[in-house]
Structures are given as C-alpha cells and as structure tokens.
Amino acid sequence: MRKEFAWRSLSLASIFAVIGILIIVQMVRIQTSVEAADFRDQTNRYKGWIENVYPARGEIYDRNGKLLAGNQSVYEVGVTLDDVESAQSIATILSTVLGLDYVNILDSINNANEEQVYLSLSDYVPAGEIAELERIKNDIENDPNAYDSLAGLSFREHLARSYPEETIAANIIGFVNRAGRGYFGVEEKYNDLLAGVPVQVWIPADPNRVEEIPQVPDGTTLILTLDRELQASVEEILDESLYTYGAESGSIIVMDPQNGEILAMASTPRLNLENYSDYELVFDNASEYNRAINMPYEPGSVMKILTMAAALDMGVVTPDTSYTDTGSFPVGGAVIKNWDEKAWGVQDMTGCLRHSLNICLARIAVEMGPENFYEYMSAFGIGHPTGIDLSGEAGGRLKVPGDSDWYPVDLATNSFGQGVTATPIQMMMAASAIANDGNMVTPHILYGMVRDSKQYDFPPQNAGRPISKETAYTLSEMLANSITGEDSLATIPGYRLAGKTGTAQIPTEYGWYSKDETNASFIGWGPVDDPQFMIYVWLEKPSVSVWASKTAAPVFAEVAEESVRILNVPPDFIRMQYAAEQQ
Amino acid sequence: MKITRIIRQAPWRTRRQRVGAVLLAIVGTMMIAALYLSVASQATLVGREIQSLERESSSTKEENANLKTELARLLSYRAVNARSDVLGFHPAAAEETHYIVVPGYEGINPVNLTRSIPSSTSSSLLPTEYTQSLFEWFDARTRGASQ
Numbered sequence: 001m002r003k004e005f006a007w008r009s010l011s012l013a014s015i016f017a018v019i020g021i022l023i024i025v026q027m028v029r030i031q032t033s034v035e036a037a038d039f040r041d042q043t044n045r046y047k048g049w050i051e052n053v054y055p056a057r058g059e060i061y062d063r064n065g066k067l068l069a070g071n072q073s074v075y076e077v078g079v080t081l082d083d084v085e086s087a088q089s090i091a092t093i094l095s096t097v098l099g100l101d102y103v104n105i106l107d108s109i110n111n112a113n114e115e116q117v118y119l120s121l122s123d124y125v126p127a128g129e130i131a132e133l134e135r136i137k138n139d140i141e142n143d144p145n146a147y148d149s150l151a152g153l154s155f156r157e158h159l160a161r162s163y164p165e166e167t168i169a170a171n172i173i174g175f176v177n178r179a180g181r182g183y184f185g186v187e188e189k190y191n192d193l194l195a196g197v198p199v200q201v202w203i204p205a206d207p208n209r210v211e212e213i214p215q216v217p218d219g220t221t222l223i224l225t226l227d228r229e230l231q232a233s234v235e236e237i238l239d240e241s242l243y244t245y246g247a248e249s250g251s252i253i254v255m256d257p258q259n260g261e262i263l264a265m266a267s268t269p270r271l272n273l274e275n276y277s278d279y280e281l282v283f284d285n286a287s288e289y290n291r292a293i294n295m296p297y298e299p300g301s302v303m304k305i306l307t308m309a310a311a312l313d314m315g316v317v318t319p320d321t322s323y324t325d326t327g328s329f330p331v332g333g334a335v336i337k338n339w340d341e342k343a344w345g346v347q348d349m350t351g352c353l354r355h356s357l358n359i360c361l362a363r364i365a366v367e368m369g370p371e372n373f374y375e376y377m378s379a380f381g382i383g384h385p386t387g388i389d390l391s392g393e394a395g396g397r398l399k400v401p402g403d404s405d406w407y408p409v410d411l412a413t414n415s416f417g418q419g420v421t422a423t424p425i426q427m428m429m430a431a432s433a434i435a436n437d438g439n440m441v442t443p444h445i446l447y448g449m450v451r452d453s454k455q456y457d458f459p460p461q462n463a464g465r466p467i468s469k470e471t472a473y474t475l476s477e478m479l480a481n482s483i484t485g486e487d488s489l490a491t492i493p494g495y496r497l498a499g500k501t502g503t504a505q506i507p508t509e510y511g512w513y514s515k516d517e518t519n520a521s522f523i524g525w526g527p528v529d530d531p532q533f534m535i536y537v538w539l540e541k542p543s544v545s546v547w548a549s550k551t552a553a554p555v556f557a558e559v560a561e562e563s564v565r566i567l568n569v570p571p572d573f574i575r576m577q578y579a580a581e582q583q
Numbered sequence: 584m585k586i587t588r589i590i591r592q593a594p595w596r597t598r599r600q601r602v603g604a605v606l607l608a609i610v611g612t613m614m615i616a617a618l619y620l621s622v623a624s625q626a627t628l629v630g631r632e633i634q635s636l637e638r639e640s641s642s643t644k645e646e647n648a649n650l651k652t653e654l655a656r657l658l659s660y661r662a663v664n665a666r667s668d669v670l671g672f673h674p675a676a677a678e679e680t681h682y683i684v685v686p687g688y689e690g691i692n693p694v695n696l697t698r699s700i701p702s703s704t705s706s707s708l709l710p711t712e713y714t715q716s717l718f719e720w721f722d723a724r725t726r727g728a729s730q
Contacts, residue, residue: 056648065694067655071648127649159648164655207630208623211714213637223694232660447693455697493677561677568690570682578684 048204055196056159058219060173060186062228063261063447069173069187069273072162075130075155078120081112083152089140090153097132098122124178130155163273169231171267171290172224172390172445175276183276184289186222186445188391193220193449221450225261230254233562234264237555242268245551246543247520251291251424252555254563257432257525257534259460260441262388263567267291286392291538293388296396296421299538300504300548301339301356302523303382303417305479306430308353310376311364313471319478322348329359332408336362339503354482356501358416365415373411374400379466380430381440382422386463388443396422417504418513424521424536429463431523434479435498435531438472440464480528490524490553492561494571499524499535499556501548506541517541520548522556526564527572533563619717626714 030036060069077098079090091105100122112119137153140146161176174185182191196219203213238252254264267290271282287294311317327343329336338344338358344351352360365373377383383398398420399406413419422430425443433440440463448457467475479498483490490499502521505513520542525534535556542551563569570578656662667673715723 056644059651061694061696063693064691065696066658067651070652070655072652073645073649157645159645162652164652164659166659166661168660207627207634210630210633210637221696223696225693228660450696453697455695457693565675565677565680574682 046205048202048206048209051201051203052198053201053216054158054180054198055216056218057161057176057180058194058196058221058449060194061221061223062169062226062231063224063263064227064229065223066165066228068163068165068169068224068226068228070162070164071159073127073157074123074160075125075127075157076120076123077125077130077133077153077155078118079109079152080118080154081109081116081152084109085149085151089148089150092148093133093136093150093153094121097129097136098125124160125155165228165232166272166274167270168228168235169224169226169265170270170273171292172226172231172262172265173273174289174391175271175273175279177276184286184392185390186224189389190220190222190446194222195219217452222446223448223450223455224445225256225263225447226265226445227263227566230563230566231264231266233566234559235266235270237558237562238266238268241539241551241555241558245520245539245545245555247539247551248541249288249291250537250539251295252538252559253292253424253428253536254559255428255432255443255534255536257435257441257531260429260432260443260463261447261460262443262445263533263563265290265292265445287394289392290390291540292424292536293386293390293393294423296394296423296426297519297538297540298418298420298504298507299422299424299427299521300417300502300519301358302427302431302500302502302521303420303422304353304356304361304415304502305434305475305500305523306377306380306382307361307365307373307415308349308478309380309434309467309471309475310373311368312349312474313376313467314368314372316367317349317364319349319474322346323352323360323363325357325359327359329362329412331362331366331412332410334409334412336409336412350478350481353478353500356416356503361415362412365411370401370408370411373415374398376466377414377420379464380433381426381463382420382430384426386423386425386429386443388425389446393425394423396420396426398422417502424538427521427523428534428536430466431525432534433464433466434472434475435525435534436472437469438465438467440466476528479524483524488553489549490522490556490560492557492564494573495526495560495564495569496528496572497524497526497560498528499553501553503546503548516546518546518548520546520552522548522552524556524560526560527569527575529572530575532567532569533560535559535563622717622720 030039056071059067059071062068077094084090087106087109090109091102094100094105095102105121108119108121133153133155137150140148140150160178163170163173163175172185174183174187176182176187180195182188182194187194196217199214199216201214201216204210234252234254238250241247242250249268251267252264253262255262269282269288271279283289308317312319324346325338325344327338327341336358339356344355344357347355347357347360349360351357368376377398383396385393385395387393398414399410410419429440429443442461442463444458444461446458448455450456476498479500480496483497483499490501491497500523502519502523504519504521506517506519508514518541520537520539522537523535525531537552537555537559539548539551539555545551711723
C-alpha cells in the first residue's frame with residue numbers, strides 16, 4: 001500500500017528540486033547576463049549618495065558679542081525634470097515672483113540634457129520670495145480646476161553670509177562672494193579659518209551604517225577687538241567731518257596703545273555688505289577699500305613726533321634745547337622753510353612741536369645724521385607693513401641712503417613727513433611706542449576665536465622698543481603741553497591729551513607739490529598718564545581749510561569725546577581722586 | 584551453541600529521534616535568527632532615528648543661524664538708535680555723565696562666547712549594543728558573566 005503512493009512523494013520532491021535548480025540557474029544567468037552591470041549600478045544607486053558638505057561659515061562678533069557677520073538661510077530654486085508637467089507655468093511663476101527671464105527658464109527646461117535629472121534655475125533666493133512661491137504652489141495643487149502645474153519645482157535651503165549691521169565696519173569685515181570666498185578685511189585674511197574644510201561625504205542609505213557619516217565641524221567663529229558702538233560713532237563722525245570740511249575722503253582709527261587692539265577703524269567710502277555686488281560702483285580700485293591700511297600717503301607733520309622721539313632718545317636734544325629759527329635752512333642744495341614761510345626766532349623743543357616748525361625738525365635730523373635717523377625710522381616700522389591681520393596692507397615707502405632716488409634733502413623733508421609715505425596704521429604703530437613707555441605694539445583686529453566650544457584669546461604682540469621709557473614719557477609731556485598751551489581744537493574738558501597735527505602737501509603727477517590741496521592728519525592719545533585710546537585722523541583734501549589744526553584736530557577731539565564716553569574713561573580728576581582714596 | 588539475539592528498535596522510535604533532532608536544529612536556528620533579527624531591527628531603528636536627528640540637528644542649526652541673524656538685525660546699531668530716538672533717549676553728553684565707584688566692578692570685559700555654547704554631542708555616545716555584531720555582543724556578555 002505504501003509503495004503504491006511512494007511515486008507521489010517522489011514526484012513532488014522532483015518538482016521542488018527542479019524549481020530549486022531553475023531558481024539557481026536563473027540567479028547565475030542574471031549574475032552573468034549583459035544587464036548585470038546595470039542591475040549592480042541600480043543597486044549601488046540606492047545604497048547611498050555622495051554629498052559635498054560645506055560647513056557653516058564661522059560668525060564674526062565684536063568685542064562685546066555683537067554679531068557683525070552671521071549666516072542666514074537662502075534657497076536654491078530648481079526643477080526635477082522628470083516631474084515637470086508644465087514648463088510654461090514654472091517659467092511664468094518664476095519670472096513673476098523672482099524676476100527671472102521667462103524665455104531663458106523655458107529654454108533651459110525644454111532643452112535640458114537627457115541624462116540630466118535636476119536643473120538649478122536660481123540661487124540665493126531669500127526666504128520671503130520662497131514663501132510666496134510655496135503659497136502659489138500650494139494654491140495650484142489644492143485647486144482641482146487649476147490649469148497650471150508647478151509639479152517638479154523644488155527649493156533647497158542652504159546658508160549664506162549675512163551682515164546685520166550692513167555698512168558698519170564694512171571696511172574691516174570685507175565680504176564673501178557666492179562661491180564662499182572672502183574678499184578684503186577679516187573675511188579674506190581669515191578665510192580658511194572661517195570657511196572650515198568642505199568635505200565630500202558618502203551618505204549610506206543603510207541606517208546601520210549611519211556612523212560612517214563623518215561630522216563636519218563648522219568654520220571658526222572670530223571675535224574682533226572692535227567695539228561696535230565706537231565703530232558706528234566714529235563712522236558717523238567721519239562722514240559728518242567730510243561734509244563739514246569738504247574733504248574728499250578720510251580715515252579714522254582708534255586703538256588701545258597698550259595692547260594694539262583696534263577699537264574702531266573707519267574709512268570712506270563704505271559698502272553695504274548686504275549688497276556687496278555694488279563693489280564696483282562704490283570703489284575705483286581695491287586700495288580704497290580700507291584707506292587706513294591700504295593707502296600710504298605723505299603724512300606730514302605727524303611724522304615730527306617720531307623725529308623728535310629719535311632725537312630725544314639719542315640725546316641730540318632735550319625739551320629745553322633751544323635754537324634760533326631764521327625762516328630758512330639750506331640742506332642738500334634745497335632750502336627748507338616753515339609752513340608759514342616765516343622765521344620763529346628762539347624756540348625750545350616744545351615750541352618746535354607746538355608751532356610745527358619744519359626747520360627745527362630738519363636741523364635735528366641733519367644733526368642726527370642719515371644713518372641714525374633712518375635706523376630709528378626703521379625701528380619705528382616706517383617703510384614696513386605693520387603685520388595687522390587685515391588683508392591687503394600696504395607698506396609705504398621710506399627712501400634710504402643708497403636708494404637710487406634718495407637725495408640728501410630727503411633727510412630734511414622726511415623729518416617732517418614729506419617725501420616719505422606711510423599708512424595711518426603704520427603711524428599708529430610707531431606712535432604707540434611713545435604712548436606705551438617705549439614699547440611698540442602690533443596693531444591687531446582679532447581678539448579671539450571659538451573652535452570646538454573653546455575660546456582662544458590672543459595675547460598682544462610687542463613690535464619692538466625703538467625708544468626708552470624716559471624718552472616716551474618726556475615726549476608725551478611735550479606733546480600734551482604743546483596742545484594745551486595754545487588755542488588748540490584738539491582738547492576735551494577734563495582730560496589731558498597728547499597729540500600732533502600734520503598738514504601735508506600732496507605731490508602731483510607732474511612731480512611737484514600742489515599748492516591748494518593737502519592731507520590733514522592728527523595723531524593723539526589720552527589720558528596722558530594712562531593712555532586708554534590712541535586716535536588717528538586723516539582727511540584727504542579738505543576744502544574748508546587746508547590746515548589740520550582747523551580740520552583734523554577738531555575731528556580728533558570729537559572722536560576722543562566719544563571714546564571716553566563709550567569706553568567708560570572717567571575724567572582725570574575723578575581717576576586721581578579715586579587713586580588717592582585707594583592709597 | 585551460540586545464541587544470537589538481534590534487537591531492532593521499533594521503526595517509529597527511530598523516526599521520532601530523527602524528527603526530534605531536525606526540530607531541535609530548526610528551533611535553535613529560529614531562536615538565533617529571531618535574536619539576530621531583533622538586534623538588527625533595533626540597530627536599524629536607532630540608525631533611522633540618528634538619521635532623523637541629524638536632519639533635525641542640521642535644520643535646527645539653520646534655524647538657529649536665522650534667528651541669531653534676525654536678533655542681530657533687531658539689535659543692530661541703527662535699529663536700536665532708531666527705537667531709542669522714538670522713546671526720547673539720546674547719548675549722554677559729558678556734562679550729563681556721572682561717575683560712581685561700584686565696589687567689585689571691574690569694567691566691561693570682552694565677551695566669552697563659550698559660556699553660552701553647549702558641548703557638542705558625538706556619535707561615539709551611542710551605546711555599544713547598537714554598533715556591535717551579535718557575536719561581539721554575545722562575546723561581551725559571556726566575558727561579563729565570567730568576570
């Protein structure tokens with residue numbers, strides 16, 4: 001009986017065996033078929049994808065934590081070509097909302113490459129416009145009678161640079177273009193740090209391999225030494241002073257002379273960083289971006305403080321050294337004259353600075369000799385870039401004996417700041433030695449950086465010691481006396497300040513100096529006994545008066561007044577009173 | 584006289600032993616498979632959750648950046664000045680400024696941004712159960728038990 005039905009089991013087993021064999025054969029056939037490569041490609045496509053991960057660009061803050069440069073979402077608008085139902089509808093809506101060219105969009109969608117899956121139509125679209133597009137898209141999708149279709153239209157969010165303060169500190173910050181590259185200022189100087197390192201990442205679709213996705217750290221956040229309030233105030237003062245004194249352009253720097261921290265640095269013109277594409281409309285050339293560091297000029301009499309510092313340090317003169325000013329001084333075949341071409345009679349060194357006498361400084365330089373004079377100027381950093389951490393710093397020019405274009409008369413003219421070029425920041429660095437007990441500090445804009453949740457603050461850098469502490473003290477007193485002893489416009493009530501004007505003639509393209517145009521400058525610091533700020537003012541070609549004492553000096557006073565208010569520097573008598581109480 | 588007795592097991596007994604062995608193997612395999620499936624599915628779920636959290640983190644980062652920028656716009660120099668003008672405030676002039684001694688006050692120091700930044704989490708904080716294979720998990724368990 002059992003054997004009678006054994007064939008049934010045998011038949012079933014055979015059928016299953018044949019099916020099994022057929023499955024195996026089919027598997028082998030598929031694996032070795034012509035289409036196998038396509039199948040493998042399809043499999044790989046769903047395994048994951050490669051993505052370029054651009055880390056968020058580091059933010060930029062001022063010293064008080066005010067955001068100067070951040071990031072904000074913008075959108076890329078594109079179409080998934082296979083899903084597009086009506087290219088005309090998409091072109092119509094995008095041309096209406098985004099102002100894109102209808103024909104271009106239509107042409108791009110209709111003539112897209114066959115292998116192309118996605119087509120980008122516009123980028124850096126602000127969130128407001130995307131909200132409008134989404135509203136229209138939803139309306140059309142929800143309307144069953146809608147003739148239009150925006151199927152295939154998609155928006156991809158990503159971060160882009162944003163500057164909430166717009167023009168404030170624009171000359172220092174610089175800007176970032178759409179390719180993510182920084183131009184000018186901090187954005188260019190620290191581009192590598194801010195941008196982080198973009199990486200190409202394989203994103204596996206398999207959730208079990210999620211750990212293989214590397215974490216891409218964001219760019220480094222920078223904290224600047226700037227004080228936003230002071231920066232904005234200084235910019236306002238500069239803009240007003242250009243109007244008041246009819247100057248073409250200008251620059252003002254406020255620095256802490258004890259550590260080189262730049263507290264404010266204003267320059268004209270300024271760009272609204274939110275519209276950085278206007279760059280070419282605002283600037284004629286790159287050196288105008290930040291005149292304070294990019295544009296060397298003949299500083300004029302502000303250079304006299306360096307000559308006097310060198311002479312005091314060498315012992316060539318003392319504050320009481322006197323001479324008789326006859327109104328002319330022959331040097332190297334030329335005759336040096338004072339700014340008013342008059343003779344000032346017997347003068348001591350404080351009078352020499354107070355009346356800004358060219359003959360006095362020329363005599364001193366000649367007495368020092370070219371070797372010593374230029375050695376001191378070099379020690380003050382004249383002719384070399386300061387090394388400030390902003391892009392595009394210019395070095396200026398200091399001709400020295402041995403140069404083909406140096407003549408003996410240059411020694412005399414250089415002593416009062418003609419025939420030599422320097423940027424305002426170079427003058428600041430040099431003068432910091434006088435305000436800071438003989439120690440020169442390197443000006444810098446970076447206070448610290450934040451990376452991996454740690455803040456690294458940068459210590460001030462000493463740039464050398466060109467003069468002694470005693471010389472620095474003596475000269476500071478002389479300069480303080482020189483501006484308080486006359487009807488100076490560079491003083492503010494309650495504070496003892498030191499400073500010096502500089503009115504420099506401007507060389508023309510024909511080789512001689514212009515009679516009507518000057519560069520008006522002022523350098524000063526205070527309070528003299530404990531300098532908290534150093535201010536440099538440069539007004540280019542003021543038309544109301546050519547003299548710095550009438551233009552740059554009052555601007556200095558205005559900036560000093562704002563500086564003491566914003567930096568919380570009490571008047572001298574309060575500080576003295578408090579110091580006395582503490583003893 | 585040699586007597587030989589042949590004892591044969593009953594056929595049903597032999598079949599039962601074979602079926603028992605096969606069933607035991609099947610049950611064992613199923614248990615291991617179920618365990619592996621359970622661990623794998625948990626790992627997958629966690630993986631999905633991580634993917635979702637990473638997307639959320641990325642989106643939160645963007646939202647955070649947007650909010651920071653928006654806040655900075657609202658507190659920008661010009662915006663604050665405009666509001667203070669409307670409210671009738673003006674910058675204090677020198678003659679309006681009074682200085683008082685505040686014991687312990689050291690003045691305004693530059694900002695420390697790290698005070699407000701929480702330490703970032705990393706994927707290494709995942710429990711090992713979600714990263715090790717079944718055999719590694721089993722090995723770890725047996726080592727733990729023997730210690």
